[in-house]
Amino acid sequence: VADLAQQLQRGELIAYRDEATVEEWRRVVAYAVWKLSGERQRQLLADFESITTASHSPTEAMTQLPQCRDPDDQKFLQLAASASATALLSKDRDLLKLARICRRRCGFAILSPSQWGQLDGPARSALQAELSRGRSAVGQTGF
Numbered sequence: 001v002a003d004l005a006q007q008l009q010r011g012e013l014i015a016y017r018d019e020a021t022v023e024e025w026r027r028v029v030a031y032a033v034w035k036l037s038g039e040r041q042r043q044l045l046a047d048f049e050s051i052t053t054a055s056h057s058p059t060e061a062m063t064q065l066p067q068c069r070d071p072d073d074q075k076f077l078q079l080a081a082s083a084s085a086t087a088l089l090s091k092d093r094d095l096l097k098l099a100r101i102c103r104r105r106c107g108f109a110i111l112s113p114s115q116w117g118q119l120d121g122p123a124r125s126a127l128q129a130e131l132s133r134g135r136s137a138v139g140q141t142g143f
Helices: 002-009 019-029 038-050 071-082 099-105 113-118 121-133
Strands: 015-017 052-054 087-089 109-111
Touching: 002 113, 015 019, 015 071, 019 038, 019 071, 038 052, 071 087, 087 113, 099 109, 109 113
Parallel strands: 015 052, 087 109
Antiparallel strands: none
């Protein structure tokens, strides 16, 4: 995860956010278990927004998406599709189970951060090229 943050800060990756994922971030950093002050929560939100790029959700990209078992995770599929991302990085098992169908039908891969970390530059370029060939309704930009 630290390597991902460094790649984002160096501009090697683009991470997208939309209103739904910003709200999710606010909710998560406010969990009592973290014991974060209001000031620290605001700083984490500012950090999140500084390393992510805003995206909006066009409805035409949503028609090909599978339904995630957990409705709260659907927003991440929607964001990946609307941002025309090459990959959605997640540790969530429900999302990872949709990797094959999303790769085939939606034009983006779903990978764990460790899977992404195992891809070197040429492998990432090959993944992007593979996915962009089959991407019609989803687009061709992103990670």
